[in-house]
Amino acid sequence: MMDGPAVTDTERKPAKRGKLAVAGAVVLLLLLAVLLPPYININRYQRSIAGVISRSLGRPVHMSGVGLRLLPTPGIVISDFEVEEEPAFGAEPVLRASSVVASLRLSSLWRGRLEVSRISLDEASLNLVRNAKGLWNIGSVLDQASHLSNAPTMQRRAGSSPRFPYIEASNARINFREGLEKKPFSLMNAEFSMWLDTPDQWRLRLTAQPVRTDLDLHLSDTGELQIDGSLQRAADINAMPLHLDAEWSGAQLGQASRLLMARDTGWRGDLDLSATLTGDVNDLHVNSRVRIGNVHRQEFQPGSTVDVDARCTGDYQRTAHALHGLTCFWPVGNGHLLLTGDMHGEENPDSSLRLEIDHLPASFAVDMIGLMRQRAGNAVTTGTVSGDFEYSGGDEESLTGQAVVNGASLRYAGLSEPMQLPAMHFIATPSGQQSPAGQQSHARAGSRRRLQRTALKFEPAILLQSFSVAMGGQAPLNVSGRFTCTQFALQLSGQASLNRLLPLSSNFGLMQSSLASISDQERGGAAAGIAGLSLSVEAPWVVPVSDQDHPELAITTTGSVELKNIRIRTSFLPDPLQIPSATLTLEPGAVVWNNASAVFHGIPVHGSVSFQTSCAAAGTGPCPIGFSLETNTLDAAALQSALLGAGAHGELLDAILAHVGSQHHMWPVLNGSVRVAALEIGDMALHNVAASVSIADTNVHIASLDAEAFGGTMHAVGSLNAGTPRPVWKLDVQLTGVHGAEASSLFHERWGAGTLNADVQFTALGFTEDNLTSSATGDFHFDWRNGTLPTAGTTALPLPHFDHWTGEGTIGNSRLTLTRSQLSHGSRSATILGTVTFARQVDLNAVAPSGTFRLTGSMAHPAVNSTQSQ
Incomplete structure (x- = not known):
């Protein structure tokens, strides 16, 4: 293999010097970026910068100072930034921020036309105000922005129009006002961002924590609000198309009720709301989902878990304050609940709603009652509910419709086998009731429509038609009822055996525990006896949290129960009390046993017994039992x-x-x-x-x-x-x-x-x-x-017969001591003093003009001794 040409030392030196020059230049630039800004005073541009921002927002802008920043990117630092409010919305600034950083695009520096790439606001406070005309103060800013020609924020190359900066705010707070009234709602710890995604569309994101400023809330339980969406350019802000995805998650139902209604409704659960809004400000299509996990009251945990998962859609018209095409669907088991209709505001109260119930499990209805009435959750129910109800508003509000429960059976503790129930029909009343105050207002000449409607008190009610069920008596038990939004009432008449009535009363608290002392016929056996019922049961759906000063009865039962051949077992008598007959009268806060004939160990007694129930509810201890008893011998x-x-x-x-x-x-x-x-x-x-x-x-x-x-x-x-x-x-x-x-x-x-x-x-x-x-x-x-005197058969004592003997003495040492006494007969008198023991032994001294005598021995056989004669 051939080696490459050798590099000489002379050739290496220029390369090395070039690298050193580049490194030195970088270090020099960094030093200039760190050291130079404090010596560059751009405060003389503060007014110009404020004017540019004011023209872009359409509002006057104030700042306390302007500085230059070169690292990490070149930018302008603005201190104590404020944007004034329009006079029509108030005097408080619409926006405050302790620090604002406007980062500059590096490429724009070389072209000689400055461009802001990012605007970052720290600890900003934004006031959103709506005036009496329904207009928002932020509307003019959006309208101003929609008429400015900007290029998308993420556009890579500069064009004829400046690119819209990426706007972000951290640790922000958003406040709300209605005119001059500051609302207690706020969004804390808000993280906000907004940018121009396309030439005609802005994108925005918001994450914040909803709070109230007038209440002490557990902030960890108010959840988090997230909004992600887009806004389109439009000539009119009211016609600006929008698409928003919102979710409120991680909130607890109790804190959510305090946040929205300023009071704790007593409900608990895990709340998750999500919604998608599309359309424009005046006409919005809403698609939402409501999920509440483990719904329950704060006072108790129900026997069955109830979860809410419903989806709703509808079209909201802002100008009419109306919701059209409302559709809410909640699937339950093999059935469902479906709510449809239109809802209008107070100016046009002609609302109409329809609730469809299709093969809803009867156990679900019992579980819902068990959320409000603890004892009802112990029942096991079968069967289905089907029907529909329609509500119509307007001058004549009405509720119509019906529902039928088929194939129902009921089982609860103490019942050996399920109670089979016939078909139960629930029918809505056609119209509401009118209070006396409402009648007077309605009768006034020239009354306005809204005043008349306000005076009318509409109370929609659903009636349970009477049905009969065998309860072990010679005659069946007849049941009917009336149900409103706030309370329910039941009517019970007929006969029932005690072995079926006692578990019913115990599980549902129908008779204020007045029958709790009725015992079984034999240990482990069923209770004997028959009860003839004529009762009215009333109670609110939700029992208020009671306090000692204002006790609230969980349930009120009035009427009478005719009892035959029963036994009552008490904690203070060794054996049960036999009652051949008695009338149990139930009054608000009181129970009275009237005309009761009782036998206890062969001793016949007749009379009445009564006791209050309100003192037990108030936590003042057991109620006193009043009684009036008579017997011959x-x-x-x-x-x-x-x-x-x-x-x-x-x-x-x-x-x-x-x-x-x-x-x-x-x-x-x-x-x-x-x-x-x-x-x-x-x-x-x-x-x-x-x-x-x-x-x-x-x-x-x-x-x-x-x-x-x-x-x-x-x-x-x-x-x-x-x-x-x-x-x-x-x-x-x-x-x-x-x-x-x-x-x-x-x-x-x-x-x-x-x-x-x-x-x-x-x-x-x-x-x-x-x-x-x-x-x-x-x-x-x-x-x-x-x-x-006891010795009247002798003449030893003076005055053995007397007209008057009066005396007094003391008791002590197991004897009576006669300390003073005077005995007289005609003109003669004597004084007798001494003792008589509890064992009936006497030691008395009698002093008379004829002499002194002593009486000793027993009361049955006393002895008399004369101690002195005259």
Whole structure:
């Protein structure tokens, strides 16, 4: 192989010197680019530059300074750039930017005609204003630009017309105003670019974050707005053809509602809106898609996931504020929803819409209800819905049409097999309702059409025609309803077995949990009994978030339920309560059991029970239960066994007090009255007993207890605090007109005749009889007339028969201490002092003019000793 000619050192030196010269020139140019601009003062061109920009925008322009930049590309740096607003739109500048860089095309420098290739605005603030005529302030700028002859931005070679610069803005903010009113909507962190793509078409791109300035929003959840499109030149800006692709993505439904409506509607989900707009400003064709994933209320997560994916098209006419040819299609399962029609603004309210429902799964309708009513989402439904509804606006608004649900079945927790439903027909009411205020406004002579229409309150409603369903009763259950945009109402009449009604009430909350205590016939078995229903159920679709000051009932049920042969199980009674018959009356915020006949362990009771439901909704704790009970005869021993369970022994009072203080069977808050024709407590019989009692936690309060006792009357008030280690019992008992003979027979003693009045107040501690007797303290007073002392068979005591014996004393140390008493018969008198123990042992001293006597022994067999005679 032949080698090439050898290169000598002499030949290498010129080449090396050439490279060094080029490198030196480059370094020199770089040094000049860095060092030279500060020494070149072009501020004298500031007015000229401002004039050129003003003429191109058609607006006055201001700047604080102008500088020269050579790297990375030659350009002009403008500081504090402002573009004034047209007087018709306000006084605030339409555009502000802290820094604007106008980059120059290098090739234009050699031709001697400067050309700007790029205009970059940093931290720009743009105000978009619409006046009362519907015109935008940016319109004149676009109109000015459309009449300027420019070459496309990306054109490689210069022509007779200057090339349109590439305009970009970063970290920008776009504000909106309606006349002089500044709107709270803004676009933050905006990235904007605009260029001339062809001689007659501009292209633009915008990426920004929508925000509100009057609310504290979670900016990470307001999503991102992207717009990409084009504008065509036109002689009139209103006829300027446009094509815009817009998308609002990554937004949360809750923040989107706050952004658009300034309030949180309570809905949650992942929002994605996209739209394509074509046409011109006056006539736009809109093609959009709405997607919302995992739609739900903020209060709960529904049982089934609901996703929205609908596509809508239509033609918007700006001058008429009308949307024509609206078509929205939402496929669901094997069916769909289709909305078509025209929508007009307030000036021309003759809108018309048609909703087509074609083979829509009934489960979808239940899922939609489950978004608003948590319990409804627990139901499993089959069947399809088909039909159509038409809405017409204008002076006489109306809603017509119907839909039919076929092949429906319903299944929910507690139901052994699906409930088969007949065909259900939903029919729209032909017209709305008019409020009284609207009627008055409509009747005024010379009322304007718009005023009349505003006064009319149109409430479109869809009626559910009555249908019957077998619910295990002798007669079917009839169901009808009325549905509006804000609420629904159902009418239930007929019969239902409790084993089918109870799961229905529990799953859908139809009766405010008033039937929750009805138990099964046997453990694990179905509930027995029949209910006759006459109910009206009303509720809003969306339950407001309640607060303690303004509780909102989730559902309101009114009417009555006739119950037969049911059992109720409570947490505070050891066994179920048998109810042969009762009428359950439901009122707004209250439940009343009227005319109830009950049997508890063989004890028949008749009366009523009521309680409020609003206090539970307000979070103030359990509602007090009011009651009024009556019975003919009541035996204390039977009552003890019923209240405390079989096998309970001991004194009734001891056991009841211990039971009230027990945490195993906490009594509810009770407040009511009890009447007993005959109450037997051991050998003691009380007649026509009437008591008013209240129980709260471990506190019992006896407001009054009145009865006929021992031939007289008894009245008592008292209280019990069983929440302490040693419960505190306070009692005030008054006896009036008691027959001494009847009172003594209770203890199988013979006190003699006469009538007795007594007043006893005492306090005792504990549960058992020993605790109560040993801790009892208090006072007593008595007044006995025409009586006989226990030893009336002897003459040992002075005044064995007396006309009047009055006395008082104290209670303590398990005894009664007589501290003062006076016994008299005619003109003779005696003083008796001493003690009587709770074990009925006496130690009394009688002092009379005839001598001093001592009475000892038991009350049944006392002994008398004379200590002094005169």
